[in-house]
Amino acid sequence: MKRFVPLIIVFFVIAGFGQERKYVTVHKTQKLMGSRFDITVVAINEEIGYIHIDEAISEITRIEKLISSWNPDSETSLINKNAGIEPVKVSFELFRLIERAKKISEITEGAFDISYASMDKIWKFDGSMKNKPTEEEIKRSIAKVGHEKIILDAKDNTVFLKEKGMKISFGAIGKGYAADKVKELLVSKQVVAGIINASGDLTTWGTKASGEKWLIGIANPLSKDKIFSWLPVVESSVATSGNYER
Known part of the structure; x- marks a missing residue:
């Protein structure tokens, strides 16, 4: 057995x-x-x-x-708050994401640009807009847009937006x-x-x-x-x- x-x-x-x-x-x-x-x-x-x-x-x-630009405590909001003031040290993950976004901006010659967020105040896409912004308002906002104004320092993992009023947002990606x-x-x-x-x-x-x-x-x-x-x-x-x- x-x-x-x-x-x-x-x-x-x-x-x-x-x-x-x-x-x-x-x-x-x-x-x-x-x-x-x-x-x-x-x-x-x-x-x-x-x-x-x-x-x-x-x-x-x-x-x-x-990455939220609406959360006041996020790293992205901290970058926006310090636009035109000083560089902000960020996590490696966020630094790489911004670096990648800038590369896409270069490839598309600015057709894609995370700094478009500086125009958020004059354009609303939630149906709440009653009047179009003035030509002067549009010009002022456009002047703050430009991926070349996003300065990255890979050594210190810092991000600096050159102009006051500049903003970045990851709404597109x-x-x-x-x-x-x-x-x-x-x-x-x-x-x-x-x-x-x-x-x-x-x-x-x-x-x-x-x-x-x-x-x-x-x-x-x-x-x-x-x-x-x-x-x-x-x-x-x-x-x-x-x-x-x-």
């Missing part, structure tokens, strides 16, 4: 490895960074899935505290950056698949729990409740923009 014990143990071990692990899809929508975030992960069960979603939310909150950082975090924690949709800045990895490709619905701008087109994606990012909502 003793001869059969090892064989029985081996049989159960082999049988255990032969079983396919089943996954579930867990989803949560939450307002973060002033926008809607849809976070979807594929996990071995709902409990684990929601743990990973909470980790994602914590990471987005961390990034918001770093902040949500996409947050989505990428969340993906990086969850992949490092062996989350097999997911979608991070930051109000149109979307990144994916892996596949659905069923093994199928993720399907991304592009909203019809003339009827937001209808899907204009479906886009299958694998290990890809998608960015959308429109004039029908903020």
